[in-house]
Amino acid sequence: MAKTTGVASRLAEALAVVLGTEGIPLRLRAWDGSEAGPKDAPVLEFRSKRALRRILWSPGQLGLSRAYVAGDVDAPGDVFASFAALSSAGKFAVPGPFPPLTAKEIWTLAKTAVRVGAIGPNPAPPPEESKIHRHGRRHSQSRDAAAISHHYDVGNDFYALVLGPSMVYSCAVWNDTADEPDRPNSLEAAQEAKIDLVCRKLGLHPGMRVLDVGCGWGSFALHAAQRYGVDVVGVTLSNEQAGLARKRVADAGLTDRVEIRVQDYRDVDDGPFDAISSIGMSEHVGREQISHYVSQLHGLLRPGGRLLNHAISWNAGPTGPDPDSFISRYVFPDGEMLSLAEMIGALESGGLEVLDVEALRRHYAVTLRAWVRNLEQHWDEAVSATSPGRARIWRLYMAASALGFEDGLTGVNQVLVQCPGGTEPPLRRHEWI
Known part of the structure; x- marks a missing residue:
């Protein structure tokens, strides 16, 4: 049986900070086996401490995306239900670029990382990440190719x-x-x-x-x-x-x-x-x-x-x-x-x-x-x-x-x-x- 206390409750607090919402409509499962959130909600699984480090170094959509692509975060059940719940919460529910976190929100996120032992250097982005935006004039023929x-x-x-x-x-x-x-x-x-x-x-x-x-x-x-x-x-x-x-x-x-x-x-x-x-x-x-x-x-x-x-x-x-x-x-x-x-x-x-x-x-x-x-x-x-x-x-x-x-x-x-x-x-x- 999964623990009802532990890392997962801390992760729920951290993710709520990232999303800018009071609570998240997800069941979080952490690397220590603990779970937090509504029991009948879609599951989002944090498989390693590296997932939280990615979010700390790149708060918002980019950090979460990198964690998912790298396999540090997973949606093991109905992927549509998990992503719908995530995108309906807080800042993800606002169309357009993800709003930046405030200094207070980043500080809260950092304290959470310290408490669960996730502090460390910024993990390298997954190799599938494009570097194209750093090279050449936008929509030149070479960059488009x-x-x-x-x-x-x-x-x-x-x-x-x-x-x-x-x-x-x-x-x-x-x-x-x-x-x-x-x-x-x-x-x-x-x-x-x-x-x-x-x-x-x-x-x-x-x-x-x-x-x-x-x-x-x-x-x-x-x-x-x-x-x-x-x-x-x-x-x-x-x-x-x-x-x-x-x-x-x-x-x-x-x-x-x-x-x-x-x-x-x-x-x-x-x-x-x-x-x-x-x-x-x-x-x-x-x-x-x-x-x-x-x-x-x-x-x-x-x-x-x-x-x-x-x-x-x-x-x-x-x-x-x-x-x-x-x-x-x-x-x-x-x-x-x-x-x-x-x-x-x-x-x-x-x-x-x-x-x-x-x-x-x-x-x-x-x-x-x-x-x-x-x-x-x-x-x-x-x-x-x-x-x-x-x-x-x-x-x-x-x-x-x-x-x-x-x-x-x-x-x-x-x-x-x-x-x-x-x-x-x-x-x-x-x-x-």
């Missing part, structure tokens, strides 16, 4: 375990059925539905030339070429993605229809294209570069050509990049989420006409839960394919992201725009989608 490599070049085998056979790393489109995600092959069907929806919105038909910006492992390019008879140029900055995409294209016998390049979208100069898809790519562009992104893609479109921009949006008010957040340090270095209003404003200011906007927020929550389920079901294989820390990063970020979509802090939207000139679409939406 390094950021993309950090996230995507972690092993195609790992991504195959998480994403499933579809190899699509963006929001799927689900039927409005409660048990749909639990059905066999439902994730693959939902991803195919999303890709086909993009093809229909772009009005693809045989003979068209299409650019896929941020083509990933080539799933959209393959579908568009096979089902709609178009020629596709796919560009990515990830060498590992490009390698597998080219193999998939060759295996499908489509090398004469699909070209996969390792190329920055800013260097594409062989337009015009009849249509452009950008699915889950513009989050990497950055607020300062978004107008150039729109201008570049506009310049590559034929008159009357369409661009489909599928992107995550930040719905919780104005905020800038936080270089010390978990996402920036471990997941998407230099990534930025714009609001839907900002994205539409940039597209319209760039001379493109908005034809359609579709919000898919709830769909992404379901998609992320499906990915987490895949990861947990193949945990040992995922660890072998990358590292324990990398697998823990993906579990944390996907679970936390699902909660963000469910709470409405983040959204995801498909914005369809058209270059002036050319043939007008039919008057009613249902006639051309």
Whole structure:
């Protein structure tokens, strides 16, 4: 039986200080076997004194994130319940960067560390932490390439375990059925539905030339070429993605229809294209570069050509990049989420006409839960394919992201725009989608 007194009660006090709340809705389990907190609450496990040292040296989200990635802290049960309880408490419940601790709060935290014997030097960050933010000009081509490599070049085998056979790393489109995600092959069907929806919105038909910006492992390019008879140029900055995409294209016998390049979208100069898809790519562009992104893609479109921009949006008010957040340090270095209003404003200011906007927020929550389920079901294989820390990063970020979509802090939207000139679409939406 677990102790009801001991280190855990001290940890509960310390974590309450970090979060800026009177109590935490978690059951804390400490390295000495003691427990504290509501008995029926989700469990957060502190496996070593090093966990508290990490929080003391980096109070807030960064310290907790490092402790989790390193395995010093764990959520051994329902990861969604544990992270939901943590994010609902105190400062974590406030959108945007984690507010700094006051001198008094840091002093209280230090005294707790002394009492439980956790004082010591600052532990080295887990090796999976990105150092990209310390080098080069933000959103230069070289720095963007390094950021993309950090996230995507972690092993195609790992991504195959998480994403499933579809190899699509963006929001799927689900039927409005409660048990749909639990059905066999439902994730693959939902991803195919999303890709086909993009093809229909772009009005693809045989003979068209299409650019896929941020083509990933080539799933959209393959579908568009096979089902709609178009020629596709796919560009990515990830060498590992490009390698597998080219193999998939060759295996499908489509090398004469699909070209996969390792190329920055800013260097594409062989337009015009009849249509452009950008699915889950513009989050990497950055607020300062978004107008150039729109201008570049506009310049590559034929008159009357369409661009489909599928992107995550930040719905919780104005905020800038936080270089010390978990996402920036471990997941998407230099990534930025714009609001839907900002994205539409940039597209319209760039001379493109908005034809359609579709919000898919709830769909992404379901998609992320499906990915987490895949990861947990193949945990040992995922660890072998990358590292324990990398697998823990993906579990944390996907679970936390699902909660963000469910709470409405983040959204995801498909914005369809058209270059002036050319043939007008039919008057009613249902006639051309």
